[in-house]
Amino acid sequence: xxxxxxxxxxxxxxxxxxxxxxxxxxxxxxxxxxxxxxxxxxxxxxxxxxxxxxxxxxxxxxxxxxxxxxxxxxxxxxxxxxxxxxxxxxxxxxxxxxxxxxxxxxxxxxxxxxxxxxxxxxxxxxxxxxxxxxxxxxxxxxxxxxxxxxxxxxxxxxxxxxxxxxxxxxxxxxxxxxxxxxxxxxxxxxxxxxxxxxxxxxxxxxxxxxxxxxxxxxxxxxxxxxxxxxxxxxxxxxxxxxxxxxxxxxxxxxxxxxxxxxxxxxxxxxxxxxxxxxxxxxxxxxxxxxxxxxxxxxxxxxxxxxxxxxxxxxxxxxxxxxxxxxxxxxxxxxxxxxxxxxxxxxxxxxxxxxxxxxxxxxxxxxxxxxxxxxxxxxxxxxxxxxxxxxxxxxxxxxxxxxxxxxxxxxxxxxxxxxxxxxxxxxxxxxxxxxxxxxxxxxxxxxxxxxxxxxxxxxxxxxxxxxxxxxxxxxxxxxxxxxxxxxxxxxxxxxxxxxxxxxxxxxxxxxxxxxxxxxxxxxxxxxxxxxxxxxxxxx
Ligand SMILES: Cc1cc2nc3c(=O)[nH]c(=O)nc-3n(C[C@H](O)[C@H](O)[C@H](O)COP(=O)(O)OP(=O)(O)OC[C@H]3O[C@@H](n4cnc5c(N)ncnc54)[C@H](O)[C@@H]3O)c2cc1C
Numbered sequence: 293x294x295x296x297x298x299x300x301x302x303x304x305x306x307x308x309x310x311x312x313x314x315x316x317x318x319x320x321x322x323x324x325x326x327x328x329x330x331x332x333x334x335x336x337x338x339x340x341x342x343x344x345x346x347x348x349x350x351x352x353x354x355x356x357x358x359x360x361x362x363x364x365x366x367x368x369x370x371x372x373x374x375x376x377x378x379x380x381x382x383x384x385x386x387x388x389x390x391x392x393x394x395x396x397x398x399x400x401x402x403x404x405x406x407x408x409x410x411x412x413x414x415x416x417x418x419x420x421x422x423x424x425x426x427x428x429x430x431x432x433x434x435x436x437x438x439x440x441x442x443x444x445x446x447x448x449x450x451x452x453x454x455x456x457x458x459x460x461x462x463x464x465x466x467x468x469x470x471x472x473x474x475x476x477x478x479x480x481x482x483x484x485x486x487x488x489x490x491x492x493x494x495x496x497x498x499x500x501x502x503x504x505x506x507x508x509x510x511x512x513x514x515x516x517x518x519x520x521x522x523x524x525x526x527x528x529x530x531x532x533x534x535x536x537x538x539x540x541x542x543x544x545x546x547x548x549x550x551x552x553x554x555x556x557x558x559x560x561x562x563x564x565x566x567x568x569x570x571x572x573x574x575x576x577x578x579x580x581x582x583x584x585x586x587x588x589x590x591x592x593x594x595x596x597x598x599x600x601x602x603x604x605x606x607x608x609x610x611x612x613x614x615x616x617x618x619x620x621x622x623x624x625x626x627x628x629x630x631x632x633x634x635x636x637x638x639x640x641x642x643x644x645x646x647x648x649x650x651x652x653x654x655x656x657x658x659x660x661x662x663x664x665x666x667x668x669x670x671x672x673x674x675x676x677x678x679x680x681x682x683x684x685x686x687x688x689x690x691x692x693x694x695x696x697x698x699x700x701x702x703x704x705x706x707x708x709x710x711x712x713x714x715x716x717x718x719x720x721x722x723x724x725x726x727x728x729x730x731x732x733x734x735x736x737x738x739x740x741x742x743x744x745x746x747x748x749x750x751x752x753x754x755x756x757x758x759x760x761x762x763x764x765x766x767x768x769x770x771x772x773x774x775x776x777x778x779x780x781x782x783x784x785x786x787x788x789x790x791x792x793x794x795x796x797x798x799x800x801x802x803x804x805x806x807x808x809x810x811x812x813x814x815x816x817x818x819x820x821x822x823x824x825x826x827x828x829x830x
Pocket of ligand 1: 464465466467468469470471472473474475503504505506547550555707710711712713714715716717
């Protein structure tokens, strides 16, 4: 058609993305390049893009009662959702690194997960929660071993049956209540022991959760108040006697985005649950799961942003205005280069963080995970709505229309910043890690020091950040400013150590010297915009 760029689908998500290829080579096992190339072709197929669109056009439906009035508590999904879930689980993108632990497993999964995020995001909710559930359940005793084995299965089994009868299971989490989501200590759901108290014992849960996503999962990690304090329970959809557990779904949320996925409100009416860890230790128990979901928030958001930017670049290469292709117009080139730079910085930080999850037993990697996970979740997720909105504008009027590729993704963009610790909570967590965990400043110095001495802008930026981090007068009020600068310093250090010179110079000039842009397309003169764009999409 005249002057239309055409659909961008049916291409390799991996080989078209140089920044991701290099991040994998740097942070992971080079042997993963070949399987990820094959995965990039599978995920980038026209069929996958069509499935993603169909699953979001046809949201799930809640069936509270059957036609005779008996409780059903089932959610019905469109076939496209099930097909996507079957492929996601079949690729091992939910729990693969736990099923086949090896060097580079979490990094390889992160690269695959980033690409999955380019195609569909709702399916990542149960996948991410299942990824985090495995470490939370591991080493919790024989009661939970069968659950872990079933989580590791690559067989997606959507049947509403007891877990023991299924080929594979998925898990969700229930923390948020009406009166508080960030402050989970205010939870009022109660748990009473049915006999003996302690790890693995049976309790009855009574109360309400205001958000419980992916309610067709086979079990949930749920916080509730036991006599020993706030505790974590594994609550299955079916009781061991085969009866449906008393998780009464009340309503599905009418969400801005993430529409392929169901998020419910649920009443626990004396529902059965097994205690995880000790009574009163619920927050550390569920945080085992939470840190992995925060990693995934950063990784998946990097993918979401990248897809919008790839669509924008594709459009600009095929659309003409005022006698020239959009990509040839200097101001449009500035916009696309600035967006590409933001994507590259997000990919670099997320993939570096994923490497710290591969070195589970290493003390320095453990400290790095503790500090950098909230930094990356905060900053990468914070950038997403403005990146996706600017990418939409590149497509002009068509960008705003629902049958195009960006509208749905823009509606998705704010979510990863909100759930599993909203922005402010992440920034407060960064301050807490620095103040309370021994060795954190050393870890930070280890990360930032190798890039010193190469560029005065970086050295000045890191010196000023160090002074402000050490100054207790900054306190909570400045937590966002400090976290943002930490993220920028880490991204700059990665660019100085590994980035191509065009990206590195653009980042130092535009992000460190001038601060993050209020609007994209404000890069200074003299940068190689063509090279920057080619980092995001060949
Ligand atoms: C689509 C979707 C799916 C979800 N799925 C789940 C799920 O499956 N399970 C689940 O448990 N929850 C789920 N949630 C809930 C989500 O995790 C919470 O909404 C989130 O943690 C924030 O809690 P809240 O809504 O109670 O807000 P609040 O805790 O009331 O916070 C409101 C705002 O205040 C800020 N704030 C809080 N305390 C402070 C402070 N001390 N200083 C400064 N600012 C502060 C927060 O950052 C936030 O911006 C989901 C949410 C969404 C939107």
